[in-house]
Amino acid sequence: MNPVNPLASRLSRKSLKVGIIDLVARQPTKSVYARIANPNYTSLMPQMVAVWAEELGHQVHYLTYTGFEDLYHDLPDDVDVLFISTFTQNAYTAYSISNLFRQKNVVTVLGGPHARAYREDARQYFDYVLGLTDKELIRTLLDDCSSQKEGVLLTAQNQPKFLPGVEQRWKFIQHNLKKTRFVHVVPMIGSLGCPYQCSFCIDSQIAYQPLPYDQIREDLAFLQKQPKPPIVGWYDPNFGVRFNDYLNIIESAVPPGRMAFCAESSLSLLNEENLKRLKKNNFMVMLPGIESWFDFNTKSKQHSHFGLDKVKLVAEQVNMILRHIPYVQTNFIFGLDCDSGPAPFELTKKFVDLCPGAYPNYAFITAFGNSAPLNTQYQTEGRIIDIPFPFLDGNSGLNVRLKNYSFVEFYDHMIDLVKYSFTPAKIWRRFKVNKHPLPRWMNLLRASFSGKGLKGNYSVIRSLLAGDREFQAFYSGESHRLPKFYQEKIQQNLGPFYPHLPRKILHYLEQGEPAPNPRISNALPLYTAIPQGTTA
Ligand code: SF4
Missing domain, CATH: 3.80.30.20 (tm_1862 like domain)
Structure with a gap:
């Protein structure tokens, strides 16, 4: 995988410390409904990756963020590789965490719905971005895992034919069940x-x-x-x-x-x-x-x-x-x-x-x-x-x-x-x-x-769209400058993660520079969706 720094050899073919974060929530919340619902919305694939990584001989630190934990302080402090799974609405938290860990020479990997929808964007901020994922892909990745200047897109040819069962995932499931109420x-x-x-x-x-x-x-x-x-x-x-x-x-x-x-x-x-x-x-x-x-x-x-x-x-x-x-x-x-x-x-x-x-x-x-x-x-x-x-x-x-x-x-x-x-x-x-x-x-x-x-x-x-000139210009496409409203909300909601956003994104949010990336690329298989995860 084209190692670009000495970290490559350190991480090659040895037992790694693998962090896995499932970002269920976007920001801290006090909602009673979220307290009951969020811990029950954890994703499956992070648990599958955790089982596969352990089967491959690595040590796993798995955590989920449901809006009630102190995520900033709970982040693992001793890992070689960090996997993050997220929906698009939590992507900036994921980008901040990746930025923090890459500065410590930790290899970062993004999976989940955001990785599939915005891989071209995500590859700027992660070493690896995953599409369809199976055990073989995780093996290949962890066998030769290195920091990358530009994120590498990895995908399996097809969805896995089988997945680890509940008993194999039980300790990770229990981690989440402890957070559930009622x-x-x-x-x-x-x-x-x-x-x-x-x-x-x-x-x-x-x-x-x-x-x-x-x-x-x-x-x-x-x-x-x-x-x-x-x-x-x-x-x-x-x-x-x-x-x-x-x-x-x-x-x-x-x-x-x-x-x-x-x-x-x-x-x-x-x-x-x-x-x-x-x-x-x-x-x-x-x-x-x-x-x-x-x-x-x-x-x-x-x-x-x-x-x-x-x-x-x-x-x-x-x-x-x-x-x-x-x-x-x-x-x-x-x-x-x-x-x-x-x-x-x-x-x-x-x-x-x-x-x-x-x-x-x-x-x-x-x-x-x-x-x-x-x-x-x-x-x-x-x-x-x-x-x-x-x-x-x-x-x-x-x-x-x-x-x-x-x-x-x-x-x-x-x-x-x-x-x-x-x-x-x-x-x-x-x-x-x-x-x-x-x-x-x-x-x-x-x-x-x-x-x-x-x-x-x-x-x-609605009132901004009706009366705010900056908002109207942005929505009509006349201006690409992000309305201040969005920047302020993002800063408020990201809390301690905000200053750790990648520089390009901070420039985009604070100085109205155009969006920092090809957010959407016609060169890739195209897929739009209703809120990720709401189907049938
Ligand atoms: S039936 Fe549901 S899961 Fe199937 S394609 Fe339609 S929205 Fe998606």
Whole structure:
């Protein structure tokens, strides 16, 4: 791997001290909902890399940041190689940490959704940036691991055929379970990729591939023997594509009711027969994606039903799902080219009225670098706005110029929809119709924190878009100078990490120099996405 400094020989073929950081949160938080939810959102691949590294004879220091730890002080102080996995919204924290460690001659490696979406950007600040990752790739990397002037992009040809099981990952899982309160989720995965082709989704580019059934059976058998079996969170992009196979495995390994499950499945899989089986096996949480009333009908089996027809049929189905599964979150994306005028928002209000028990999760379309096919279109049409990474979470920053809405018009619709969906009366109704304690209290907490937060955030951006000249020039493309608003927020949220941001990024943030990199490169396989990690 083209060693460029004497560190190369030091790190070659010996037992290394490997640090692995999973950045779940972007910044410190005091939210009660985040306290419960965040420790249950840890990523799978950092745990897989930890197992592989140990199997290859290295010592691993694994840590997760969920917004409640003192990350700056918890950073490992004696490692040879540091892996960081992150979503784009936490990328600047990852860049700062990498910068700090590279100054100490530690080799840094980036993986996870940000690495796949923005590899060209990330390679400026890491020694290695990973795409598809398997054990062989980790072996090759750790066998000959050296600092690089320009980050090396590494990817396996395909997704791994099998992954380490729960028992192998157990000590890393326990590290995270110690942080959980009330709800204790263990991440498992039964398949990779998805047979559907939603143009905004990173998984539409990955061929559907079941993982070995024996491993899944073993994992379930191991977990159900634990004194307090946790909830299994299926991380499959679309759980149950081979529905009977997976339910047969669960039924053969776990007595009904012994364990609980949550999953993301497309509406096409959630017919009444399947739901009865899911209920029998204690599936507690289901997160289907509706996305839009005017597109993505294949995965919801809506064929030619659009607009109000689709609302009525989907509402009927979601109410049926709620009779079998206690907690249902429905995912929507706004700002798609298929949407125009007030209809998408008014129809969603109608849906909220027809399905008072479901939690409506709203996001607007976000272009994540090279992560999904829809990006090709946005790039060729020159519609990407260079909103800084920390605001790319589906709600804090809109980085696509919309086809059918002005920014102010769009934010007005979003504010109105959020106001409508999270009034005290609506929150109370949701609380009353959900009889199970989990959705009752989770929805209440979530709506109180997130609903208020969204409305406030949208209102701030909307007023800047309407009245701030600097903001208007930036959003229209007239100026590339980053509005002060973003720099101040980033500085405030990054706290002690801010001064350690790479110099190019500090210049970009503070002196209004153009974005320091080819953020988006047509030379790479193109992939856009809704908030990374929200699929099915
Ligand atoms: S959004 Fe869901 S159904 Fe569509 S490709 Fe992604 S995982 Fe599959």
